[in-house]
Amino acid sequence: MHAKRIMWTAALLSAGLALASCGGDFENAAPGESETSTLTAEANSPIYDRARAYAAANPKRDGGSWAGWCGSLMFRFGQLPDSSARDTAYLAYKASTIVSTNPSTALTGAFHWWDIGTAGHVGADLNGGGTAVFMASNHLSASWGTAIGINSVSGYTSASGARYLGWSMDYAGGRIAGGGAPPGGGGGSLPRTTTEDDGIPGPIYYKRIQTVGQRDFGYTGPIDGVTGPNTEKIRVRITARELNSRGGPRTSAQEDGIPGSIYWTRVQTVGRSFGYTGPIDGIPGPNTYKAEHRIAGYAVNRAF
Numbered sequence: 001m002h003a004k005r006i007m008w009t010a011a012l013l014s015a016g017l018a019l020a021s022c023g024g025d026f027e028n029a030a031p032g033e034s035e036t037s038t039l040t041a042e043a044n045s046p047i048y049d050r051a052r053a054y055a056a057a058n059p060k061r062d063g064g065s066w067a068g069w070c071g072s073l074m075f076r077f078g079q080l081p082d083s084s085a086r087d088t089a090y091l092a093y094k095a096s097t098i099v100s101t102n103p104s105t106a107l108t109g110a111f112h113w114w115d116i117g118t119a120g121h122v123g124a125d126l127n128g129g130g131t132a133v134f135m136a137s138n139h140l141s142a143s144w145g146t147a148i149g150i151n152s153v154s155g156y157t158s159a160s161g162a163r164y165l166g167w168s169m170d171y172a173g174g175r176i177a178g179g180g181a182p183p184g185g186g187g188g189s190l191p192r193t194t195t196e197d198d199g200i201p202g203p204i205y206y207k208r209i210q211t212v213g214q215r216d217f218g219y220t221g222p223i224d225g226v227t228g229p230n231t232e233k234i235r236v237r238i239t240a241r242e243l244n245s246r247g248g249p250r251t252s253a254q255e256d257g258i259p260g261s262i263y264w265t266r267v268q269t270v271g272r273s274f275g276y277t278g279p280i281d282g283i284p285g286p287n288t289y290k291a292e293h294r295i296a297g298y299a300v301n302r303a304f
Contacts, residue, residue, distance in 0.1 A: 022070035022089040022121040022136070045108045046178055048126035051077060051134040052144065059145025066136035067147035070122050073136040074111065078124065080174030089113070090120030093165060095172035103130030103153040105191040106167040109179015112153055116162035125167065126150065128182055182207055182225070195297030199274075199290035201227070208300035209235050216303075233257030235296055239267070242299040246270055259284075267292045274298070 054077050061069050071089045074080065086092040093113040099105075103112060108128045114121040123135030130153035139159040140149040157164050169175060182190045182204055195205040203225030213219030213234030221230050240253035243266040251263040261282035268280045271291030278287045 022068060022117075022119050044132075045127050045181060047108050047124075047176060048132060050178075051124070051126050051150075055134075055144035055148050059148065061136070061146075061148075065146045067138050068136070070136040073134070073148065074122055074124055074171055075174075077134065078171065078174065078176040080171055080176075084172040084174030086172050088119035089122040090115070090118075092122060092172045093120055093168075096168040096170050098166040098168050100191075101164070101166040103164070103167060106130050107169065107179060107191070108181040109176035110167045110169055111171050112167045113165040114157070114160070114162035115165055116160055120165075121156075121160070121162055122171070123151075123156070124176060130154070130167070192301050193297050195293050196301050197294070197297075199293045199297075201293050205293075205297055205300070206231055206235075208303070209238060209296065212238055212300050212303045236263070238299050238303075239292055239296040242295055243267065243270055264288060267295065270295060 058076075060066070061072065066073060071086065071092055074092075075085060084092070086095060096111065096113070098113070099110070106112065106125045106128055108125060110125040110128070112123050112125060112130060112133050121135070121137070123133035123137075126132045126134050132150045133153060133156065134150055135156070136148055137151070137156065137160075138147050139151060139156050140147075141151045141155050143149040151159070153164060156162065169179065180203070190208055190211065191204055193202070193205040193208055195201050205225075206227050207223055207225040210219060210221065210223045210225070210231055213231070214223065217234050217237050219230060219234050221228070227235075234257065236253050236257045236259050237255070240251050240257075240259075240263060243263070244250050244254055246266075249262055249266070251260070251266055253259050253263045264284045265280060265282040267284070268276060268278065268282070268288055268291065271288065271294070274291050274294040276287055276291035278285065284292075
């Protein structure tokens with residue numbers, strides 16, 4: 001692919017017209033067919049819907065093909081700050097923070113990167129998990145315009161011969177608004193929760209709790225990563241099961257989700273292995289709650 005340089009003028013940047021090229025897309029490539037994706041509306045994220053609307057409004061890039069302008073598409077669609085603009089996708093990759101080289105763990109709004117040609121390639125993950133990656137390319141599984149559409153990470157890699165470099169949540173420091181949700185609903189596709197390490201709960205932690213709760217404890221609420229009374233009860237039951245698996249006295253919170261003095265004493269005792277240094281008195285406080293979250297995080301990280 002022939003590299004195209006960014007026109008570094010303030011007027012272009014402020015207008016969102018920064019140009020970023022990508023590599024390897026012109027040789028032995030045929031335009032993708034019209035969309036035949038089996039993705040259902042229920043499975044699609046808000047970012048997917050935004051990308052679909054963007055492609056409908058911009059099926060061509062300034063009247064021409066999008067082929068070769070993968071970075072430009074990310075910049076424009078993602079409404080990234082001027083500071084994120086780079087000459088090529090590869091230079092943007094070098095200025096980004098790679099989270100993992102496993103595409104199945106990618107969150108919505110993640111950027112997937114490839115080494116191809118002299119300029120590299122990049123696409124935005126619309127649903128998480130690397131299955132629907134929005135890109136400017138002729139190597140598409142679903143075409144939404146002139147060299148604009150989606151492919152999976154594996155599909156693009158196979159079709160282009162590019163070397164996959166991993167995914168990041170940032171594009172040279174810029175991020176897609178609304179990104180960061182785990183791949184939709186499935187337990188095995190959820191990334192590990194860092195709550196096990198720091199005791200700080202977040203959406204991935206609660207999604208894992210809800211997923212385990214649905215499977216093991218009759219939870220019927222949404223898998224949305226937002227806690228509430230039902231999710232909290234499931235969280236206590238999961239924690240209690242982990243505590244009971246480590247010896248006695250046994251806490252009945254595994255059955256009813258209601259923490260009591262035995263539960264909290266066990267949290268504090270088991271919590272010694274998770275950095276808790278307070279008294280073993282069955283009275284919860286900030287340090288006990290932190291240990292509780294770390295124990296629950298440990299449990300749900302190993303539940304699937």
